[in-house]
Amino acid sequence: MAGHSKWAxxxxxxxxxxxxxxxxxxxxxxxxxxxxxxxxxxxxxxxRLRLAILTARGQSMPKDAIERAVxxxxxxxxxxxxxxxxxxxxxAAGVAIIVEALTDNKNRTASEVRSAFTKCNGNLGETGCVxxxxxxxxxxxxxxxxxxxxxMFEAALEAGALNVESSEEYHEIYGSVxxxxxxxxxxxxxxxxxxxxxxxxxxxxxxDVDEETAISIIKLIDLLEDNDDVQKVTANFEVSDDVMKxxxxxx
Numbered sequence: 604m605a606g607h608s609k610w611a612x613x614x615x616x617x618x619x620x621x622x623x624x625x626x627x628x629x630x631x632x633x634x635x636x637x638x639x640x641x642x643x644x645x646x647x648x649x650x651r652l653r654l655a656i657l658t659a660r661g662q663s664m665p666k667d668a669i670e671r672a673v674x675x676x677x678x679x680x681x682x683x684x685x686x687x688x689x690x691x692x693x694x695a696a697g698v699a700i701i702v703e704a705l706t707d708n709k710n711r712t713a714s715e716v717r718s719a720f721t722k723c724n725g726n727l728g729e730t731g732c733v734x735x736x737x738x739x740x741x742x743x744x745x746x747x748x749x750x751x752x753x754x755m756f757e758a759a760l761e762a763g764a765l766n767v768e769s770s771e772e773y774h775e776i777y778g779s780v781x782x783x784x785x786x787x788x789x790x791x792x793x794x795x796x797x798x799x800x801x802x803x804x805x806x807x808x809x810x811d812v813d814e815e816t817a818i819s820i821i822k823l824i825d826l827l828e829d830n831d832d833v834q835k836v837t838a839n840f841e842v843s844d845d846v847m848k849x850x851x852x853x854x
Contacts, residue, residue, distance in 0.1 A: 639676025741783035
């Protein structure tokens with residue numbers, strides 16, 4: 604299975620900035636609202652809502668804001684309809700990018716996403732044009748201090764995981780989409796609430812890029828993530844350690 608790409612480290616670092624917190628809460632709230640509307644307000648009976656709430660808690664979203672988002676979904680009307688849309692395209696140097704959105708206006712969102720790609724020397728393509736370069740998998744992430752690499756590996760395999768990657772910072776556990784709920788619940792019982800969890804697009808083809816291209820791709824990701832309708836952005840690029848150090852120092 605493909606390794607944890609360095610682009611994800613950039614994304615995680617930039618996403619942690621406090622200046623983006625309000626926008627993050629807005630996106631988390633939208634996902635909670637949609638999940639509650641589609642599956643009801645009981646997280647125990649609604650796996651998508653449970654995941655959305657756990658994700659929001661992991662981002663320190665206030666409890667009352669979570670509850671408001673749930674109630675908005677339960678009491679929503681036709682005017683609150685959001686559609687899930689996936690956009691696919693290429694950034695500079697042919698880097699593959701998947702954009703997941705929740706929107707109440709497809710034309711507006713498509714126009715804004717296309718504009719972001721164009722500004723950063725990219726091209727928005729048809730759905731399916733890059734998704735074959737990614738695997739849809741489940742991810743559960745724990746801090747490294749939760750267990751030794753060997754103990755986490757053993758526990759993860761017992762829980763049905765397909766792969767575990769441990770580093771000085773994290774244990775990253777990967778499994779099939781179908782086994783996600785069981786895997787997460789088993790691990791949560793043993794190690795407590797994970798730091799991050801969900802369904803992700805993991806690259807199975809990696810594009811190595813130079814510093815200039817990396818800067819362009821990061822700019823595009825930032826533009827896309829700044830859009831209120833965009834929930835997640837995934838790309839398949841990787842940079843050298845030297846370039847990574849430069850980008851980190853410049854941030």
